[in-house]
Amino acid sequence: MSGNTVRSVTACRVCGSERWQKVLSFGNVPLANAFLEAGDTEALAREQAYPLEVISCRECRLLSLTAVVDPQVLYRTYSYVTSDSETMARHMRTVVRLCGEQVELAEGDLVVELGSNTGEQLMAFREAGARVLGVDPARNLAEIAEQRGVPTVPEYFDSACAESIVAEHGRASVILGRHVFAHIDDVADVLAGVHALLAPDGLFTIEVPYAVDLLDGLAFDTVYHEHLSYFLISTLDTLFARHGLRTVDVERLPVHGGSVLVSAGPADGPHPTGERVRELMAHERAAGFLSDARYEDFAARVQKTCADLSHLVRDLAADGHRIAGYGASAKGTTLLNICGLGLGELEFCTDTTPQKQGRLTPGTHLPVLAPGDVGEQPDYYLLLAWNYAEEIMRKESAFLEAGGGFIVPVPEPSVRTRAVSRR
Numbered sequence: 001m002s003g004n005t006v007r008s009v010t011a012c013r014v015c016g017s018e019r020w021q022k023v024l025s026f027g028n029v030p031l032a033n034a035f036l037e038a039g040d041t042e043a044l045a046r047e048q049a050y051p052l053e054v055i056s057c058r059e060c061r062l063l064s065l066t067a068v069v070d071p072q073v074l075y076r077t078y079s080y081v082t083s084d085s086e087t088m089a090r091h092m093r094t095v096v097r098l099c100g101e102q103v104e105l106a107e108g109d110l111v112v113e114l115g116s117n118t119g120e121q122l123m124a125f126r127e128a129g130a131r132v133l134g135v136d137p138a139r140n141l142a143e144i145a146e147q148r149g150v151p152t153v154p155e156y157f158d159s160a161c162a163e164s165i166v167a168e169h170g171r172a173s174v175i176l177g178r179h180v181f182a183h184i185d186d187v188a189d190v191l192a193g194v195h196a197l198l199a200p201d202g203l204f205t206i207e208v209p210y211a212v213d214l215l216d217g218l219a220f221d222t223v224y225h226e227h228l229s230y231f232l233i234s235t236l237d238t239l240f241a242r243h244g245l246r247t248v249d250v251e252r253l254p255v256h257g258g259s260v261l262v263s264a265g266p267a268d269g270p271h272p273t274g275e276r277v278r279e280l281m282a283h284e285r286a287a288g289f290l291s292d293a294r295y296e297d298f299a300a301r302v303q304k305t306c307a308d309l310s311h312l313v314r315d316l317a318a319d320g321h322r323i324a325g326y327g328a329s330a331k332g333t334t335l336l337n338i339c340g341l342g343l344g345e346l347e348f349c350t351d352t353t354p355q356k357q358g359r360l361t362p363g364t365h366l367p368v369l370a371p372g373d374v375g376e377q378p379d380y381y382l383l384l385a386w387n388y389a390e391e392i393m394r395k396e397s398a399f400l401e402a403g404g405g406f407i408v409p410v411p412e413p414s415v416r417t418r419a420v421s422r423r
Contacts, residue, residue: 005070006050013187013229014239017059023295024220024302026052026338030362031074032224032330038360038367049363050225052334056295060238063211063230065223068185071156074226075137087391091255092124095207098251099174102263102271103203105130109173112165112197114157114190115180117141119150125174126150133169135161140355158186162193171199179256181206182229191243201270203248205263211235212280212289213258218411220302221331221338222257232289233260233280240264249274257331257387257410309413310339313382316407317345322378325349326392326406327385328356328368335384335409337363346382350374380415382407 011018028049036043053066099105107129113122116134118141126132134152136142142154155161165172175194184190194204209222211230223230237247245264248271253259260280265271288294317323325332328351336342342364349366351357357370377399383389383406393400393416400406405417 005048005073007068009055009064009066009068012057012060012062012064013185014062014235015057015060015242017057019058020055021058021292021295022053023056023063024054024223024299026223026334028052029224029334029337031069032226032333032362033074034362035328035356035359035368036362036365038358044360044365047363052223052225052338054223054230056292057235058292060235061211061232061290062235063214065225065228067225068228069225071137071185074183087388088120088255091253092121094253095121095176095178095261096124096128098261099125099176099203099205099263100128102205102249103173103201105173110169110171111174111176112169112172114175114177115183116145116150116152119145119148119152121176121178122150123148130174131169133165133172135165157193158189159192159196162196166197171202172197173199173202175202175204176207177205178207179209179259182208182227182231185228187229187239188243191239191245195244195266198266200266203263203265203271204245205261206236207253207255207259207261208236209256210252210258210260212284212287213252215289215294215298217258218298218301218305219257219331220305221335221410224330224334226330231260232284233262233277234284234290236262236264237277237281241267246271247273247277250276250280252280255387305410305412306339309335309407309409310341312413312415313339313341313345313407316380321380322347323380323382323407324374324378325361325366325384326381327351327383327388328353328361328366329385331387332384333362333364336361336366341382342366347378348374349384350381377402377404379403380405380407383409386410 029052030049051067111125111130112133114135116136122132135157137156139154142152145152208231211232244267246267248263248265251261323346328349349368350371356368400418405415408414
C-alpha cells in the first residue's frame with residue numbers, strides 16, 4: 001500500500017478537532033468498485049486493500065473514515081453507473097420537484113450537478129426547462145453523458161473549476177450534489193467553489209446518507225472507501241456556518257438505506273432556516289446522536305449482524321443449497337468481505353450494469369453475470385442491493401413462485417420466500 005495512495009485522517013474535515021471516538025474497524029478491504037477482469041492473474045495478484053475504519057468527531061459528530069484513498073485511484077475510471085430502476089427514476093423526479101419548489105426555477109436557469117455520472121439526473125432537470133451542466137472526473141462516464149446531450153466538465157469540482165464555469169455559463173440557481181459530497185475530503189475548497197458559482201438567491205443542495213438512518217437501520221455496508229463522511233444535520237449545519245452558508249431546508253428520503261436532501265444558501269441570502277432543520281437537529285440531540293453511547297451500541301449490533309449473516313449463509317450452503325449474490329453493488333463489496341463470504345458460499349453475482357458484467361467482485365472474486373446469462377437459478381440470492389428490495393421482489397416474483405428465496409442482510413438477516421419470511 002503506497003503512502004502516495006492513501007493518507008490517514010487526523011483532524012476533522014468539518015471542525016478541525018482531533019478528538020475522535022473509535023467506532024468500527026473492518027480491517028483491510030478492497031475498493032468497493034474496483035472490479036477485476038476475469039482471467040487477469042496479474043491484476044488479481046496486485047489487488048490492493050485499504051483500512052476501512054470509522055471514527056466519530058466528539059466535537060461536531062462527523063462520522064469519518066480514517067483512511068483517504070487518492071481520488072485519482074477511485075474515480076478516473078469508474079464502474080458505478082446511476083441506476084435506471086423505476087425507484088431511482090421516481091426519486092430523481094422528486095429531486096427536481098423539491099429543488100424547483102425551493103428556488104422557483106425559471107426556464108433557462110442554470111443547474112450544475114457535481115458528480116453527475118452519466119447525466120440521468122440532469123436530463124430530468126432539462127426536461128423541466130433548466131439549462132444543465134455536469135461536473136464529473138470519471139472520464140468514461142462524462143463521455144457517456146456528452147453522448148446523451150448533457151454537457152459535462154470531466155474534472156473534479158473545486159474553486160478553480162467553479163471560476164471557469166462562471167466565466168462560460170454564468171452563475172447557477174442550483175448546485176446539486178447527489179451522493180457525492182460524502183466522497184469529498186477537501187470540503188473547504190469545494191464550498192469556496194460553491195460560493196463562486198452560486199447565484200445570490202441560489203441554493204447548494206446535497207443528498208447524503210443520513211447518519212441517523214445509518215445507525216438506526218444498521219446500514220453498515222454503506223461504509224466503503226468512497227464514502228469519507230457520514231453526516232448528521234447538526235454536523236452539516238456546523239460545516240455550512242463555518243463557510244458562510246446557512247442551512248435552509250432538509251427532506252428525508254428512503255433511497256440508499258436512508259438519505260437526506262439538504263439545502264443551504266448564502267448566509268446573507270433570502271432563504272431562512274426552515275422548521276424541519278430545527279426539528280431534526282433537536283431530535284439528533286434528544287436521541288443521543290451527539291454522545292458516545294449511541295456509537296458504542298451501533299458497533300455491538302454490527303458485530304452481531306455480521307456473525308448472524310455469516311452463520312445463516314454458511315448453514316444454507318452446508319445443507320447443499322446453491323446461493324448467489326443479487327446486485328454487484330458497492331455495499332455488497334463491504335458486506336461480502338467483512339463477513340468472509342465468497343466462492344466457498346456463493347457461486348456468482350448477477351448485475352444489470354454492463355461495466356461490471358464479465359468481471360470479478362473486489363476481494364471475493366465472484367464472477368458477475370448479466371441476468372440473462374445465469375442459466376439455472378440458484379436456490380437463494382443474497383440481496384446485496386437491499387435498498388431496492390421491494391422493487392426486486394416484484395420483478396423476481398416468478399423466482400419466488402418457483403420456490404426461490406432472498407436472503408436480506410440488514411438490519412437483521414432474514415430469508416424471504418413466497419410463503420413466509422423468517423429470521
